[in-house]
Amino acid sequence: MLAASACSAQAPEASAAAGGAPFKRAVVADFDAPWAMTFLPNGRMLVTEKDGRMLLVSADGKNRRVVATVTVDSAGQGALMDVVLAPDFRTSRLVYFSFSETGQGGKGVVLARGTLQGGTLANIQRLFQARPYVEGNGHYSGRIAFSPDGKFLFFTNGERQKFTPAQAKDQTLGKVLRLTLDGKPAPGNPLARQGFAPEVWSYGHRNLLGIAFDAQGNLWQxxxxxxxxxxxxxxxxxxxxxxxxxxxxxxxxxxxxxDHKPGDGYEAPKVWWNPVISPGGLMIYSGKLFPQWKGDAFIGGLSSEALVHVDLNGTQAQKADQWSMGARIREVEEGPDGAIYLLEDGGKGAPGRLIKLTPRG
Known part of the structure; x- marks a missing residue:
């Protein structure tokens, strides 16, 4: 399934300002069609590419190598998807990731992990796969978040553009799942005794492309x-x-x-958009470079080609800012220094750039 190889570095492009926004931006690196990223404790990055490559990238973006190549079905919305470090990464060196594949019955999303040893992701293990596999190339989801105590893993399964699986009790499609770190159903999941698949934490979802905990332990999606x-x-x-x-x-x-309305039996969104932003990637900011935004949510906009800022206050949320970025934004991450990093979608002959946002002045 996997093979290690190497890739030459690409030079970063010149800096540019995001006009009218309270930040300046600099291009750190170019990729082909990136999907997600995460930072290592030493400032280096792991970046996933749509075609199945996982890259280890230097903090300045000048050097990179392929640490793993995953066999993926990359048609449509398929890809090597999310990548997140284990809570105990400093000692375990475990990296969790997700990808889409072809299998019995059609296609689906897989949760896996490996051990980062030097320049290779070794000891790959498949931990979980969505149920059932179905035909089609969309709405895999595949986002990963760890509980604040580090004991459980939350994993998103899209409804694969099939609608009704989101309400089906015996399927994981259209759900947020709560798993053990080994990919098994977590004990105490709330719907297991009501006939649902034992992994289900919440249901009635469509295409979940961002999930994150805030500092108070609230889970946002x-x-x-x-x-x-x-x-x-x-x-x-x-x-x-x-x-x-x-x-x-x-x-x-x-x-x-x-529409969502009080008393309909369904949990309404805290914020919603029409026209759409096509959200891709979610980050809750906790750094020091932008103290005015600490605790707020940032969302990448795909069709809107925007960075979207949502003000969070406890369990409430309201729209704050939407800055045009001139490209589809697939991922938003916070760097070790508190800078905000954006991954452009790329593909179709255009590079997906890694953009670093820092305060003006």
């Missing part, structure tokens, strides 16, 4: 709506988030979907 109705949700155990029975958007063919 964003997902793409249909034609309208992109959402930022506070994820609560056992709750039903409505898809496809409720949405503040409409079907692409124009058919109406009932």
């Amino acid at each position: 964003q997902e793409m709506g249909p034609k309208g109705g992109d959402e930022l949700n506070l994820v609560l155990p056992g709750r039903n988030y409505g898809w496809p029975n409720a949405s503040n958007g409409s079907h692409y063919d124009g058919r109406d979907i009932p």
